[in-house]
Amino acid sequence: MQFRTRAIHVGNERDPQTGAVVPPVHFASTFVQPGAGEWGEFDYSRSGNPTRKAFETTMASLEGGVDALAFSTGMSATHCAMMLLESGDHVVAGADLYGGSYRLLHKVVNRSGVSVTLAPTTDLAALKKAFTPKTKLVWIESPGNPLLSITNIAAVAELAHEHGALVGVDNTFATPVLTRPLELGADIVMHSATKYIGGHSDLLGGVLVVRDKELFDRLYFLQNATGAVMGPLESFLASRGLKTLDLRVREQSKTAARLAEWLTGDKRVKRVLYPGLPTHPGHELAAQQMDGAFGAMLTFELHGDFHQTKRVCEATHLFQLAVSLGAVESLIEQPASMSHASYDPAARASFGITDGLIRLSVGLEAFEDLRDDLDAAITKGLS
Amino acid sequence: MTPAPQNDPAAASRSGISTLAVHAGEDRQKLANAITDPIICASTYTFSSTQAVIDFIEQKQQREEYGRYGNPGEKIVERKLAALDGGEEALVYASGMAAIVGLLMTKLNAGDEVVFFDECYHRSREFCAKHLSRFGVVTRQVKACDYDAMAAAINSRTRLLVSESPTNPHQSVVDLERFAELGRKYKVETLIDATLATPYNVKPLSYGVDYVLHSATKYLGGHNDLLAGVIVGSKEKLEDVRKMRGILGGINSPHNLYLLERGLKTFELRMQRHNQNGQAVAEFLASHPKVEKVYYPGLASHAGHEIARKQMRGFGGLITFLVKDADWRQTAAVVDAAKIARIAPSLGGVESLIEQPLVMSYYEVPPEDRKRFGIPDNMIRLSCGIENTEDLIEDLRQALESV
Numbered sequence: 001m002q003f004r005t006r007a008i009h010v011g012n013e014r015d016p017q018t019g020a021v022v023p024p025v026h027f028a029s030t031f032v033q034p035g036a037g038e039w040g041e042f043d044y045s046r047s048g049n050p051t052r053k054a055f056e057t058t059m060a061s062l063e064g065g066v067d068a069l070a071f072s073t074g075m076s077a078t079h080c081a082m083m084l085l086e087s088g089d090h091v092v093a094g095a096d097l098y099g100g101s102y103r104l105l106h107k108v109v110n111r112s113g114v115s116v117t118l119a120p121t122t123d124l125a126a127l128k129k130a131f132t133p134k135t136k137l138v139w140i141e142s143p144g145n146p147l148l149s150i151t152n153i154a155a156v157a158e159l160a161h162e163h164g165a166l167v168g169v170d171n172t173f174a175t176p177v178l179t180r181p182l183e184l185g186a187d188i189v190m191h192s193a194t195k196y197i198g199g200h201s202d203l204l205g206g207v208l209v210v211r212d213k214e215l216f217d218r219l220y221f222l223q224n225a226t227g228a229v230m231g232p233l234e235s236f237l238a239s240r241g242l243k244t245l246d247l248r249v250r251e252q253s254k255t256a257a258r259l260a261e262w263l264t265g266d267k268r269v270k271r272v273l274y275p276g277l278p279t280h281p282g283h284e285l286a287a288q289q290m291d292g293a294f295g296a297m298l299t300f301e302l303h304g305d306f307h308q309t310k311r312v313c314e315a316t317h318l319f320q321l322a323v324s325l326g327a328v329e330s331l332i333e334q335p336a337s338m339s340h341a342s343y344d345p346a347a348r349a350s351f352g353i354t355d356g357l358i359r360l361s362v363g364l365e366a367f368e369d370l371r372d373d374l375d376a377a378i379t380k381g382l383s
Numbered sequence: 384m385t386p387a388p389q390n391d392p393a394a395a396s397r398s399g400i401s402t403l404a405v406h407a408g409e410d411r412q413k414l415a416n417a418i419t420d421p422i423i424c425a426s427t428y429t430f431s432s433t434q435a436v437i438d439f440i441e442q443k444q445q446r447e448e449y450g451r452y453g454n455p456g457e458k459i460v461e462r463k464l465a466a467l468d469g470g471e472e473a474l475v476y477a478s479g480m481a482a483i484v485g486l487l488m489t490k491l492n493a494g495d496e497v498v499f500f501d502e503c504y505h506r507s508r509e510f511c512a513k514h515l516s517r518f519g520v521v522t523r524q525v526k527a528c529d530y531d532a533m534a535a536a537i538n539s540r541t542r543l544l545v546s547e548s549p550t551n552p553h554q555s556v557v558d559l560e561r562f563a564e565l566g567r568k569y570k571v572e573t574l575i576d577a578t579l580a581t582p583y584n585v586k587p588l589s590y591g592v593d594y595v596l597h598s599a600t601k602y603l604g605g606h607n608d609l610l611a612g613v614i615v616g617s618k619e620k621l622e623d624v625r626k627m628r629g630i631l632g633g634i635n636s637p638h639n640l641y642l643l644e645r646g647l648k649t650f651e652l653r654m655q656r657h658n659q660n661g662q663a664v665a666e667f668l669a670s671h672p673k674v675e676k677v678y679y680p681g682l683a684s685h686a687g688h689e690i691a692r693k694q695m696r697g698f699g700g701l702i703t704f705l706v707k708d709a710d711w712r713q714t715a716a717v718v719d720a721a722k723i724a725r726i727a728p729s730l731g732g733v734e735s736l737i738e739q740p741l742v743m744s745y746y747e748v749p750p751e752d753r754k755r756f757g758i759p760d761n762m763i764r765l766s767c768g769i770e771n772t773e774d775l776i777e778d779l780r781q782a783l784e785s786v
Contacts, residue, residue, distance in 0.1 A: 002771035005723065008733050009770070014725060021727055021734055022608040200645050202419045240606055240645075243733045247652040247769065251401075318406065322418055328405050328648040329418060364648065365406070366399020 003062065003177065004246040011057030012239065025236045026050045045232075047224050052235040056207075058242050059197075062176040063189050065209035067216045069223050070235060074172065074192025075100050076228035077206030079108075081137075081168050081188055083222045087113030090134040092160075094121040094151065096144035096351065098170065099339065105139075121151040122282065124159065131163045141170040142179065142289070143282070146299045146335045146359045147352055148273050150282025153289060157185030166215070172196070172326070173297055177249040178290045182211045188219075193230075195326025196296075199241040199248050203234040248328065248364060252296035255370065256362040262371055263300050268378050270356065273299040296362040297325060299335075304382050306355035309334050312381030313358060318365055318373040325361035330370055333359050400467070400583065400651040408462025420459055422641045426450045452629045456637050460644045461613075464603070467650070468582040468595055470615035474625055475640065479578065479598025481633035482612030483507050486574065486594060487543075489627040493519030495542045500557065502527040502550035504576065505744070505756075527555045528687070530565060537569045547576040548585070549687070552703040552740055552764045553757060554678045556687030559694055563591035572620070578602070578731070583654035584695045593620060601731025602699075605646045605653050608732075609639045653733065653769055658697030660767035660775055665702050667776045673783045675761070678703040700767035701730050703740075706783070711760035713786055714739055718763060720782035723774060730766030735775060737765050 001009070015023055026049055031042040042048045052070050059068040071077040078101055085091065093105060095118045105116045119130035121140045138160040142151040153169060160167045168188040169181035175196045181189050191197050193205030210216040223229065230238070253276075260274035272279075275286035276294030286294055302309050313321055319332035323339055333339055336355045340348055348354070362370065398407070414421050428447040430436045438444040447453050457475055465473040476482040487510070491497060497515075499508055501524040511522035521540070525532035527550055537544075544566055548557035559575065566573035574594040575587040581602045587595045597603055599611035614624065628634060635643075658681075665679035677684075680691035681698035691698060706714045718726060724737035728744070738744075745758045753759075767775060 001723075002774055005770035005774040008768060009723065012734075019727070021725060021729075021732070021736070022606065200419065200648060202645065237645075240608065240642075243606065244649045244652060244769070247656060248649060251652055317411070318402070320411070320418060324418075327418070331418075363405060364652070365402040369399050369402040 006061045007058060007242045007245055010061040011054040023051065023054050023239075025232050027232050046227050046229055049229070049232055049235070051232040051239075052230055055230070055235040055239045055242070058239060059191075059207050059209055062242070062245075063171075063209040064176075064180050064182050065189065065211055066213050068207055068209040069216075069219055070193070070230035070238070071206035071208070071223070072228045072230055073204050074190065074194060074206035075104065077190050077192075077208050078170070079104060080219060080222050080226065080228070081139075081190060081208060082109045082114070083226065084166070084218060085109065085112070085114045085136055088134060089114050089136040090132050091116045091137045091139060092127070092130045092135055092165070093118055093139040094141055094144060095119060096141070096147055096149055097139070098141065098145055099342070101139065101170070121156060122149050124152070124155055127156065128159060131159075131165070135160075135163055135165045137166050137168060139168045139170070141173065143173045143275055143286070143295055143297065145173065145297075146339065146357065148173075148275055148280070148282075148295075148297060148299055150275055150280075150286045150289065152285055153179070153181050153184040153186055157187075161185070173295055174290060175245065175249050177246050178253070178293055178295060180291075182209065184289070187211055187215060193238050194324065196245065196249055197241060198234075198238050199245065199327055200237070201324065201327035201329060203237045203241075205230045205234050205238055249296065250293055252362050252364060253293035255365075255367045256296040256298045256360070257294060258367045259360070259362060259370060259374070260298050260300075263298075263374075266378075268303055268382060270301040270303050273301075298360045298362060300358055300360075301354055302356040302358065302378065302382065304356050306336060308382050309356050309358060310337055310381075312377050315377035315380040316373050317377075318369055319360065319377070327361070328364040330363035330365055331361040335359055396469075403466050404463070404647050404650040407466035408459045408464075420456060420641070420644065422637050423455050424637050451632050451634055454634075454637055454640070456640045456644070457635065460640050460647070463644065463647055464597075464599075464613050465615055467647070468588060468615040469586050470588050470595065471618045472621045473613050473615045474621055474628060475599065475635050475643070476612040476614075476628065476633050477635050478610045479576075479596065479600060479612035480506055480510070482598075482614050483574075483576070483596055484510060485628050485631060485633055486596070486614055486624055487511065487515060488631060489624045490572065491515060491520045491542055494540055496521040496523060496538065496540045497543045497545060498523045498525060498533055498536045498541060500527040500529075500533070500546040500550070501525060502553055502555055503545060503547050504551060507545070507576070527553070528557060530558070530561050534565055534569070537565070537571060541569065541571050544571055544573045545576070546574075547579065548587070549579045549680055549691070549699070549701075551579055551701070552678065552762070554579075554680050554685065554687070554701070554703060556680050556691040556695075558690050559585070559587050559590035559592060566593065567591065579699050579701055580695060581650075581654055581699070583651060584658070584697050584699060588615065590694070593617070599643055600729065602654065602657065603647060603650065604643050604732075605650065606642070606732055607729065607734055609642045609646070611635050611639060611643050654697070656769040657700030657731075657767060660769065660772050661698055661700040661702060663772045664765070664767050664775055664779065667779065668702065668704050671780075671783060673707050675705040675707040702765045702767065704763055704765070705759060706761045706763065709761040709786075711739070711741055714761045714763060715742065716786040717782050720785040721778055722781070723770060723778040724765060724768075730764075732766070733769045735766060735768035735770060737763065740764055
């Protein structure tokens with residue numbers, strides 16, 4: 001079966017008891033067992049819940065993994081993967097790492113004696129230098145945030161495996177519609193299911209999908225032992241979101257590509273960062289690695305100062321001013337004042353996060369409506 | 384709270400369908416600054432003082448009062464549905480049946496008459512013929528799309544003309560121009576059940592039809608996980624219907640209505656895919672040697688194709704077809720052999736569903752009546768979901784060839 005058919009049917013088989021075409025939402029915290037010392041498929045909801053299992057089964061199919069685990073947030077999923085490490089181990093992470101993962105590695109995981117090196121994952125030679133004999137995990141994102149850098153996942157996986165390290169890929173931006181890292185050699189895929197997977201800005205969740213059964217069993221042990229599982233209602237909403245994932249991601253990507261093209265031709269815009277543009281440094285790689293589209297995240301830089309850019313972000317009527325991304329509603333934000341405000345200005349500049357930068361999460365609205373909204377806001381903000 | 388610009392009807396008429404589906408009816412800045420609307424489960428709403436109650440009763444203050452009379456989430460989804468259908472006002476109900484009953488109970492009195500095209504949903508006709516008749520309402524049925532017969536059935540007591548378009552399962556397409564004209568000419572209100580078409584494919588109000596009805600359980604909810612009904616029309620005409628809903632109480636629940644609102648966000652994408660799958664599968668079936676006949680408005684061979692082309696953007700995901708030289712068991716074997724489409728009543732969800740009308744809806748109806756209703760033993764109804772087109776065609780191919 002093809003992707004979209006699997007997104008609808010795998011994990012959502014008819015309920016054998018009632019015939020319900022949509023699996024029921026099981027809120028039960030515990031399950032009655034057949035006998036003392038005899039265990040049914042489900043015993044206690046932290047260890048396993050039928051509604052969560054349905055969502056995990058669909059996710060495993062879409063990412064091409066053996067199995068999946070659903071968590072309360074993307075951060076709890078990432079933390080579970082990090083708990084594979086032991087004192088003395090070393091992690092190599094991409095330089096344009098999500099801020100929450102940066103904080104986890106530098107302020108939490110480090111307390112267990114795990115060390116971290118940030119390296120530019122778009123430059124394989126530089127990345128190679130970051131490895132030590134203690135390196136056990138490489139953690140990357142592609143496309144990166146907010147500069148949308150593209151990492152060659154297959155090449156990084158090969159390099160990591162040569163050094164005996166596992167590869168985890170945060171696939172939140174690309175989604176399995178566009179990139180399936182396990183097929184490219186990665187060992188773990190992580191999603192903030194809050195974004196495209198749920199897709200409607202109405203749930204928090206995280207997922208790990210794994211290629212290998214033995215690794216899955218280790219992660220399952222950690223999840224069950226630490227307990228940050230996804231709730232039944234979120235699991236149901238996430239499963240419901242998956243049914244339109246392919247439609248949403250492809251449509252949102254199409255609109256993002258048209259906006260990128262339109263912004264490129266606009267004199268008020270200094271540069272546009274979108275992997276679908278031939279001018280993007282990762283364009284060729286993205287065209288190979290991503291399945292038919294380049295995602296719906298788009299960053300651009302205005303010919304404007306901090307305050308003008310801030311005013312643009314505040315002047316839109318359709319784009320809403322908020323962090324997060326990946327939903328049907330379009331969002332706008334200024335990295336310098338919002339998602340990357342905690343960096344000092346010099347560090348921001350060194351990462352290429354300038355004051356005139358604007359990040360868009362392109363939603364499902366019509367292209368013409370979004371273009372007109374942005375056009376008017378840029379005029380108003382720059383005046 | 385400031386109303387969103389997309390709540391402005393002039394702006395709405397210029398917006399794209401997905402822009403409306405995502406934003407229409409919602410405030411831009413919501414409670415707690417949340418990006419999505421909260422589910423307000425409250426059964427009742429508090430007043431700060433006696434004066435506040437008096438202000439509300441004297442209509443100086445618009446607000447909620449008690450759950451049966453209204454809910455904030457209900458109003459949001461009603462505004463969204465009204466915007467999608469190009470109507471002033473929408474009223475949501477617990478189900479499609481609750482919606483039509485809500486309208487009929489408001490508009491008809493003893494001695495009044497209603498005229499149906501005979502291919503309308505049999506439960507709606509049954510409600511009129513068996514139950515409204517007990518209150519002295521007369522129901523007349525004429526052959527679907529026979530406008531002269533409908534005109535002939537109208538008299539001074541006629542209050543309402545009712546049809547579906549397309550009809551289910553025969554997919555007859557009503558010429559909405561002519562249907563609305565009949566209403567205007569004889570000064571009788573008109574209602575179209577456009578469940579199969581949805582506002583993506585046709586907007587009956589734009590032809591002058593007075594009321595549009597949808598079972599929102601189908602394409603509008605779209606995920607086979609809620610029941611809902613909606614009537615769209617003018618504010619003036621629906622005012623008494625809203626009041627009657629408050630009296631009869633056939634309202635929907637806050638949780639369901641949130642799922643409906645959420646489902647509507649992907650409405651345009653889903654409909655594009657349902658239309659595409661419907662057309663491709665209908666064409667495949669029409670060319671298959673084991674298929675005798677296909678009922679689908681998107682096929683040139685279909686009786687209503689010309690009208691459908693004029694008034695519809697696409698033709699939906701529902702297909703009815705006859706298996707060639709098959710008795711009811713051989714037809715059932717095709718249904719049973721389907722691996723993707725599942726056997727169930729209903730339609731319009733992301734999951735494809737298949738059924739044999741003889742078994743599913745007419746099992747207890749005598750053969751002579753089934754013949755009269757046009758339900759042969761070898762008829763199959765398929766609701767194409769949004770799965771990949773190739774998978775659906777392959778599934779039907781193997782199902783047809785397995786028998």
